[in-house]
């Protein structure tokens with residue numbers, strides 16, 4: 223299958239799934255996760271009309287962003303954030319999905335240029351409380367959300383999560399429901415979030431059924447990654 227064919231197949235599934243739960247498919251953004259993929263494949267995706275791209279490693283992403291510079295593309299940082307890399311993220315990305323510490327938020331805020339629009343931010347939540355994953359625990363979200371709201375160069379948009387790999391649709395929906403409930407609770411507290419970044423190649427349909435607004439899909443578009 224070609225990259226353009228894969229994108230079309232996924233877009234069809236997004237539309238079909240949105241219809242199944244009476245959602246507007248235009249409210250769901252497909253982020254093509256291009257980490258560990260060569261630039262030629264990204265170019266093929268752009269040719270197919272893809273505009274949103276996700277990257278996880280700063281050093282790998284910068285040459286790609288520089289080479290593909292175009293005002294119509296939107297770059298999302300989705301990987302773990304080291305504090306010595308925040309400057310590069312603040313200068314080169316439009317979105318960061320993986321903020322999980324106040325210190326990181328404060329650095330991004332300080333380093334975001336006043337000549338750029340505010341950096342769109344999601345809080346990453348470690349929904350299955352796995353030691354191997356980054357993300358904040360539910361109990362600590364509110365202070366982080368308040369800190370981000372207090373940062374003038376950041377715009378708090380929503381939540382991101384990478385659940386465990388669940389095999390069945392029921393289990394997948396269960397974990398996405400838990401994320402949605404946390405999202406709803408934050409909105410009841412007045413945070414006005416509109417972004418739920420959840421769902422990857424194997425579980426994006428379950429995520430859409432539970433309210434995902436951004437799905438992050440790598441292998442189903444580009445094939446296996448070269449590590």
Ligand SMILES: *Cc1c(COP(=O)(O)O)cnc(C)c1O
Nearest residue numbers: 255278300422423438439440441
């Ligand atoms: C790699 C990655 C993805 C894409 O995963 P696939 O299974 O290849 O679709 C999505 N989100 C994050 C945060 C990732 O690191």
